[in-house]
Amino acid sequence: MGIASTLRTRYFDVLASIYLYNEHRGYTSLDRVLEAVRVRCPDDQAFQAEIAKHRADERTHYVMFRRWFERQGRMPLEVDSGVGHIDRFIQWVFRCRIEDLDTHRIVTQPQEFERLCRIIMLTEQRGLKQVEIILKNRLIMSDPVMKRIFEIVHRDEPDHFLPYQRWLNRHGRATARWNERMADWCIHKVLMLYKLPALFLDMRRARMEHWPDETDGLPEGTAPA
Ligand SMILES: [Fe+2]
Numbered sequence: 249m250g251i252a253s254t255l256r257t258r259y260f261d262v263l264a265s266i267y268l269y270n271e272h273r274g275y276t277s278l279d280r281v282l283e284a285v286r287v288r289c290p291d292d293q294a295f296q297a298e299i300a301k302h303r304a305d306e307r308t309h310y311v312m313f314r315r316w317f318e319r320q321g322r323m324p325l326e327v328d329s330g331v332g333h334i335d336r337f338i339q340w341v342f343r344c345r346i347e348d349l350d351t352h353r354i355v356t357q358p359q360e361f362e363r364l365c366r367i368i369m370l371t372e373q374r375g376l377k378q379v380e381i382i383l384k385n386r387l388i389m390s391d392p393v394m395k396r397i398f399e400i401v402h403r404d405e406p407d408h409f410l411p412y413q414r415w416l417n418r419h420g421r422a423t424a425r426w427n428e429r430m431a432d433w434c435i436h437k438v439l440m441l442y443k444l445p446a447l448f449l450d451m452r453r454a455r456m457e458h459w460p461d462e463t464d465g466l467p468e469g470t471a472p473a
């Protein structure tokens with residue numbers, strides 16, 4: 249394999265590993281959000297259905313990246329919450345990990361719930377902008393399967409921030425605060441300018457031994473069967 253093709257393969261591995269992590273993180277975190285929304289807005293069936301659809305889409309996206317790796321015959325690179333946009337955002341705003349989010353507090357304190365809606369909205373808007381950049385990237389578009397995956401992600405993305413944006417508008421809440429927009433911008437820059445290149449250059453980076461969804465629904469820290 250020539251150097252250009254080695255670098256290309258590496259770039260795809262890094263990109264797909266980051267996406268696979270974020271898609272998995274997305275749908276598993278939305279289970280917590282849905283839980284909160286069912287308590288906070290029990291009569292708003294339409295909003296609940298939109299979030300359930302959002303969750304289902306993120307799960308589909310995750311499966312597409314998993315299949316891409318399976319076709320390549322490789323496992324994704326081992327990555328941690330450092331590459332997770334939503335992980336960093338939750339940490340920044342709520343000062344805790346997603347797993348430790350106090351759903352009860354979020355449900356009982358309107359401001360906290362609104363904050364959570366804004367974080368999801370900003371994360372998804374960022375996701376859309378990023379996919380638009382990827383769709384113009386000739387290297388990424390040169391892989392037909394990857395091209396198709398990102399076209400599907402692009403098609404789905406508006407449904408991932410509009411429900412939260414509309415909910416905030418319906419309740420007359422600010423759709424985003426300057427400091428939250430600033431946090432989103434900084435997190436994105438750290439991921440693109442530091443995390444992604446560092447992963448690309450880290451040739452000793454191990455690969456995952458199990459798929460992240462193998463432990464879905466099990467208590468944290470459970471080893472895959
Ligand atoms: Fe997604």
Ligand SMILES: [Fe+2]
Binds near residue numbers: 372375
């Ligand atoms: Fe999304």
